């Protein structure tokens with residue numbers, strides 16, 4: 001049959017009725033290729049049969065429909081903090097608002113898999129009811145450097161947290177019968193030159209850090225799809241790398257779904273097809289290239305058949321294929337409550353001197369400083385931004401909770417914000433005129449403007465904000481507070497302290513910032529992260545003491561940027577236009593570095609205060625044939641109900657190879673413990689949890705020797721310890737010797753020193 005013809009034949013097999021192989025056999029080469037490359041901008045400009053009505057405004061992508069074979073189109077939409085679609089939809093009966101949930105970094109700080117799964121359920125329900133088939137989320141790359149522009153979309157510096165919590169997110173979203181796309185596979189840690197940068201990484205660092213979270217999520221939750229990243233790893237684009245997508249992802253990990261590119265990712269469509277990158281998104285410009293490649297015998301049609309089969313298996317799962325009747329009315333009210341509950345558990349109390357928080361009962365009038373107090377940053381910019389109806393601001397949330405705010409101060413800031421927005425030039429994507437406020441310097445206040453507020457208020461709250469998003473990394477200057485911000489904190493605090501009143505700092509940020517050069521001025525510091533549209537309501541719950549904070553850091557706050565192990569090599573070489581990024585810190589990412597090399601930090605991994613206190617006792621350890629079972633008792637010894645995050649670190653023998661001093665191997669969050677109440681928390685470890693990656697053996701190996709299990713309230717605050725011996729070395733798993741570096745890496749080592 002001539003290429004280009006779309007045959008109409010009554011005997012056509014139908015997807016869902018006939019076998020997938022029969023449908024594939026009935027497809028023309030053109031149909032196969034068109035299915036695999038996505039509709040690109042034709043999704044909007046020239047929709048094929050029956051497709052116009054399915055295309056959601058601002059959806060990210062659409063797959064090609066082939067009605068004669070019963071192949072329905074699939075709509076793909078962002079993103080990690082909630083469904084990202086246009087509010088005003090062409091044929092829609094009413095505005096399509098979506099819920100902005102806490103960003104992934106905030107969700108990770110809950111350390112609560114059940115909570116994250118529940119967020120996923122609510123998020124996936126909006127995907128389903130508004131007519132999308134796949135949410136392009138979760139995003140789980142490691143937070144390697146605090147300047148990473150997309151860090152807010154990612155979970156943690158630690159792959160166990162990222163893997164476990166994203167698995168929960170996937171289960172929650174997919175429980176609605178819609179798909180996910182676990183992204184960006186892999187080592188997508190740099191936004192500068194993101195489409196080309198080559199991440200040069202050792203095999204061990206890849207296996208233990210950069211692939212590990214994906215491995216856990218794939219094995220535990222089977223996302224419908226995986227999205228490859230833009231960057232190269234050790235010379236090859238991830239989307240063109242057979243070792244990554246077939247040898248590791250499918251053969252080693254047992255991934256059953258479909259792989260798609262990131263939007264316009266990679267260069268060579270034939271290599272992508274051969275690698276097992278089934279679908280090219282948003283697609284369509286590669287059609288001729290692929291058809292010609294098959295005709296010229298540069299691409300085997302069997303490869304296309306295999307990729308098409310996976311695409312069809314994916315399509316058969318979609319709500320559109322199943323004929324789901326859309327309601328267009330997800331329960332946004334209920335979802336707002338889910339978002340608020342999650343935000344409450346995400347916030348991390350960093351400092352609380354002399355019980356500055358919760359507000360004492362005599363606090364009735366609040367002076368709110370900082371532009372971010374009046375323009376809340378619910379989430380970051382770019383494809384991770386959600387079009388919500390309203391993000392409650394901190395001033396509104398406090399007023400709704402019965403506090404009196406100072407009108408002249410509010411007016412001062414609101415006028416400032418209005419002027420910034422009015423004077424803003426139209427912004428290129430992904431910024432908007434509104435987000436310009438977030439990037440604008442803080443309003444400087446004179447001491448007398450500050451002093452004027454003191455007598456009219458019982459406490460000062462100063463909000464510091466930071467925004468970022470895809471396409472650009474943050475600048476080093478952005479890591480530190482500006483002089484205006486530091487002056488604001490200092491001057492407000494000294495004015496309030498002089499009057500015997502307190503000053504509290506709230507951080508509405510997506511990634512760590514410098515803290516030690518101003519924190520002494522503040523009585524309390526509450527890290528709110530970018531906690532979604534209901535974040536300010538959650539913040540009010542914590543400030544007034546309705547709920548005790550229970551979040552802990554899933555990312556270290558270093559003292560200064562220069563302390564970050566990748567500070568010298570980020571974003572890459574050359575710095576202003578990076579071609580290669582040498583991951584010289586190897587496995588020593590985040591706390592693995594700070595604790596092993598004894599570098600002091602501002603707040604360590606796993607850190608977070610509470611309004612109550614917890615006592616740890618009665619650690620037990622039992623070995624059975626395959627498992628090590630550890631339990632510990634946690635008791636609320638304070639006066640307020642609270643939840644505690646219990647962290648299990650393992651310090652492994654280093655006779656064969658070097659290892660970080662300790663690594664997180666399990667974690668759990670207690671239920672809400674009343675004062676005096678206890679809970680016994682249990683963990684099960686397998687040999688795999690003890691293993692490190694041996695590059696020379698291409699294997700995960702648990703070395704014989706003594707292992708110390710450390711139960712901590714943070715990575716530095718170890719409360720209970722117990723040791724056991726592994727009598728024999730165990731090769732837990734042999735894997736393939738693939739993804740080796742294409743260049744020399746001057747890798748950090750405890751044995752050779754230096755970074």
Ligand code: BGC
Pocket residue numbers: 060078079136183262263383470
């Ligand atoms: C981003 C992805 C996103 C895609 C579709 C890309 O620029 O990197 O995370 O899912 O666009 O919007």
